[in-house]
Amino acid sequence: xxxxxxxxxxxxDERPSRRRTRSEDDTPRARRTTRFDDEPAPARxxxxxxxxxxxLAKLRDDAYTENQLPDGADRWSTWDDAEHGPLxxxxxxVTELAAVDIDLGVLKTGKEADVHLLRRGLPGTPGTLLAxxxxxxxxxxxxxRDAGYLEGRRMRRSREMRAIEHRTAFxxxxxxxxxxxxxxxxxxxxxxxxxxxxxxxxRNGTELLLEFLGEDDGTAAPRLAQVRPxxxxxxxxxxxxxxxxxxxxxxxxxxxxxxxxxxxxHRGRLVVIDLPQVVDVVANPGGVEFLARDxxxxxxxxxxxxxxxxxxxxxxxxAELVSTAGIG
Ligand SMILES: Nc1ncnc2c1ncn2[C@@H]1O[C@H](COP(=O)(O)OP(=O)(O)OP(=O)(O)O)[C@@H](O)[C@H]1O
Ligand SMILES: [Mg+2]
Numbered sequence: 296x297x298x299x300x301x302x303x304x305x306x307x308d309e310r311p312s313r314r315r316t317r318s319e320d321d322t323p324r325a326r327r328t329t330r331f332d333d334e335p336a337p338a339r340x341x342x343x344x345x346x347x348x349x350x351l352a353k354l355r356d357d358a359y360t361e362n363q364l365p366d367g368a369d370r371w372s373t374w375d376d377a378e379h380g381p382l383x384x385x386x387x388x389v390t391e392l393a394a395v396d397i398d399l400g401v402l403k404t405g406k407e408a409d410v411h412l413l414r415r416g417l418p419g420t421p422g423t424l425l426a427x428x429x430x431x432x433x434x435x436x437x438x439x440r441d442a443g444y445l446e447g448r449r450m451r452r453s454r455e456m457r458a459i460e461h462r463t464a465f466x467x468x469x470x471x472x473x474x475x476x477x478x479x480x481x482x483x484x485x486x487x488x489x490x491x492x493x494x495x496x497x498r499n500g501t502e503l504l505l506e507f508l509g510e511d512d513g514t515a516a517p518r519l520a521q522v523r524p525x526x527x528x529x530x531x532x533x534x535x536x537x538x539x540x541x542x543x544x545x546x547x548x549x550x551x552x553x554x555x556x557x558x559x560x561h562r563g564r565l566v567v568i569d570l571p572q573v574v575d576v577v578a579n580p581g582g583v584e585f586l587a588r589d590x591x592x593x594x595x596x597x598x599x600x601x602x603x604x605x606x607x608x609x610x611x612x613x614a615e616l617v618s619t620a621g622i623g
């Protein structure tokens with residue numbers, strides 16, 4: 296148990312201080328306690344008395360126990376420090392500050408980010424599986440994307456601008472964080488509209504935590520590119536995809552990087568992922584071309600799987616999207 300209630304709070308921050316490490320935590324507390332000690336003088340000079348040594352050791356053990364992560368956990372829940380997803384919040388989202396995160400391994404390493412499987416829950420409970428998408432900051436991985444897309448996003452402070460221009464480690468991290476911010480905002484907006492996207496649980500720095508699309512045993516839903524649907528299912532998936540495109544267009548948006556790799560098939564339902572580069576087709580002078588490219592990439596895959604062009608009818612689809620977006 297803690298000695299003083301006030302030890303539970305930082306001076307400038309009212310959050311519980313359980314995340315402080317042992318080395319930060321135990322020395323000052325031990326010193327504070329010796330101040331209140333009323334043992335006779337010999338204890339203070341030279342070597343410690345046996346009684347004092349035992350008490351200090353106990354204090355350290357207590358501090359250690361309180362700060363130590365439960366067995367198997369990789370970190371405390373980062374919910375407290377993160378930007379949160381839109382309301383109403385699904386009931387499976389774990390918001391308890393005493394919850395812990397367990398990293399269950401890499402789901403996929405991608406071009407710009409690594410996606411890990413994470414379990415978040417109170418110790419001793421099954422918790423909830425999440426997909427943790429962590430943007431990397433290696434320069435070459437981001438370069439092709441950040442040039443045009445990031446221009447005009449909120450990058451006012453010139454120190455940050457310079458760091459980005461010079462691709463310092465700090466600048467590269469800022470770029471990665473901007474991608475995380477952009478994807479979280481897009482997911483939040485689309486989820487609120489009812490689009491088939493994973494619920495965005497939180498964003499913290501360069502990491503997004505998303506609803507895990509998959510099975511309880513941790514098997515992730517396959518990408519569209521990995522499935523071989525029967526003709527009826529293929530057609531159904533096509534119409535799910537075009538419905539999602541229509542919904543984006545009604546908000547003046549194109550995915551911007553749509554392909555059979557950025558669509559997951561979860562229990563028969565098509566889910567759109569990987570949205571950091573979502574394009575505002577109204578403001579962007581190349582808006583129509585972004586819509587056309589998404590349609591082309593998507594239809595190309597479906598044609599390759601045997602869906603007839605009379606079904607996909609891409610000319611008509613594009614015309615519809617352009618008019619829905621109000622740019623035709
Ligand atoms: N919410 C999720 N649930 C389950 N799996 C996911 C989820 N989000 C991403 N994944 C898996 O991680 C992969 C990479 O995710 P995403 O496409 O968002 O990142 P990326 O860095 O752009 O990857 P890539 O370069 O492969 O496109 C996906 O193809 C999918 O297999
Ligand atoms: Mg992707």
